[in-house]
Amino acid sequence: MTRRFLWLFYDHLGGVVLCNLLWSLINIPYVFLAYLILQTGLSAGTWSSVGGILVALIAAFLSPPSLIVYWVGASWVRRREVHLKEAWSLLKAQFIRAQILQLILVFASVALILNAAFYVDFAGLFGLFLAALMGWLVVATGLVGLYCLPLLVTQDTGVWQTLRQSLLLAVTHPGFSLKGGIVFLLFLVLGAVSGIGFFCGLFVVWSLWFNTYLRGMLMEYTGESWGEEEEHSLREIIRPWES
Numbered sequence: 001m002t003r004r005f006l007w008l009f010y011d012h013l014g015g016v017v018l019c020n021l022l023w024s025l026i027n028i029p030y031v032f033l034a035y036l037i038l039q040t041g042l043s044a045g046t047w048s049s050v051g052g053i054l055v056a057l058i059a060a061f062l063s064p065p066s067l068i069v070y071w072v073g074a075s076w077v078r079r080r081e082v083h084l085k086e087a088w089s090l091l092k093a094q095f096i097r098a099q100i101l102q103l104i105l106v107f108a109s110v111a112l113i114l115n116a117a118f119y120v121d122f123a124g125l126f127g128l129f130l131a132a133l134m135g136w137l138v139v140a141t142g143l144v145g146l147y148c149l150p151l152l153v154t155q156d157t158g159v160w161q162t163l164r165q166s167l168l169l170a171v172t173h174p175g176f177s178l179k180g181g182i183v184f185l186l187f188l189v190l191g192a193v194s195g196i197g198f199f200c201g202l203f204v205v206w207s208l209w210f211n212t213y214l215r216g217m218l219m220e221y222t223g224e225s226w227g228e229e230e231e232h233s234l235r236e237i238i239r240p241w242e243s
Contacts, residue, residue, distance in 0.1 A: 005212040009205060012076050019072045019082075020204045023065055030063035047117040054109050054138065057188075061203070062105060062145055064098040067091055071153040073207030077215050094152055100159050101152070105145045112138045143177040144170045146184065150207075150214055173217060180210060 009016065024031075034056040041052015068087045075082050116134035119127050147166035151157065157165065170177045187206045194202075218224070 001213055001216055005209050008076055008208055008212065012208070015072070015076075015082065016201045016204045016208070019069060020201045023069050023203060024200075026068075027060070027063055027065040030065065031060050034060035047113060051110055051113040054113070054142070055106055058102060058105050058109065058145065062098075062102050062149060064091065064095045064102070066149055066203075067094050067098050067153055069204055069207045070149045070211065073204065073211040074150065074154050074215070076208060077211045090153065097152060097159050097162070098149060101148045101162060104159075104163070105141060105148070108141050109138055112141065139181075140170065143181050146170075146177065146180050146210070147214070150211055154211075154214075154218075169217065176213060176217065180213070183209065 037059060038052050038056040041048045041050075041056070044052075068091055071087060071090050072082050112134045116131045116138070119130035119134060121127065122130065144163070144166045147169050148162055151165050151169075152162050155162070155165065184206060187202050191202045215224075
């Protein structure tokens with residue numbers, strides 16, 4: 001699966017950068033909102049900082065404009081051509097559903113963090129147990145959120161069905177879900193370290209990676225196959241003019 005992802009990435013190097021730049025432009029309002037949320041959270045204490053970071057991530061990367069990034073990744077994985085007109089049509093058709101999903105994830109995360117902050121003040125182990133339980137539920141909410149937009153663009157389902165399918169995949173594939181969360185954080189750290197990396201290609205690379213593995217997972221339920229793949233060799237990288 002990793003080899004498949006790497007060759008897809010190689011085949012679409014130019015498109016990765018262009019798509020990421022497009023997303024960066026149309027996602028500016030959500031990035032600005034995420035920045036305000038993050039600054040407010042970091043200046044208001046420990047639990048507010050945790051909530052601010054989580055909500056800022058949801059605001060920036062699970063925004064309706066992110067539909068385009070996940071749709072492009074899903075299209076490349078399925079060897080489909082990508083056209084800007086189709087991307088805009090998808091965004092208009094799915095915008096409201098994506099916005100509702102984002103708000104649900106925000107409210108759920110904030111509610112769980114508030115509960116954790118409340119329970120941690122309880123005396124004894126029981127309060128710590130409840131606070132830890134809320135913390136794990138926050139993690140679970142984040143893992144469920146990873147699936148929402150990729151499923152929305154590939155399955156064309158309603159809000160509640162998308163949430164149900166996301167929860168089902170997160171529960172039945174906990175290993176991949178945790179792996180996906182870790183890889184997303186690694187991409188996030190790499191983008192932060194590089195300065196502008198997440199806005200000049202990394203988010204689309206993440207989408208391509210996640211969609212590659214997600215399609216393989218969905219094949220267990222749909223019975224689809226990868227189909228005929230193009231043959232690749234290292235010569236294409238060393239001497240691309242001969243391919």
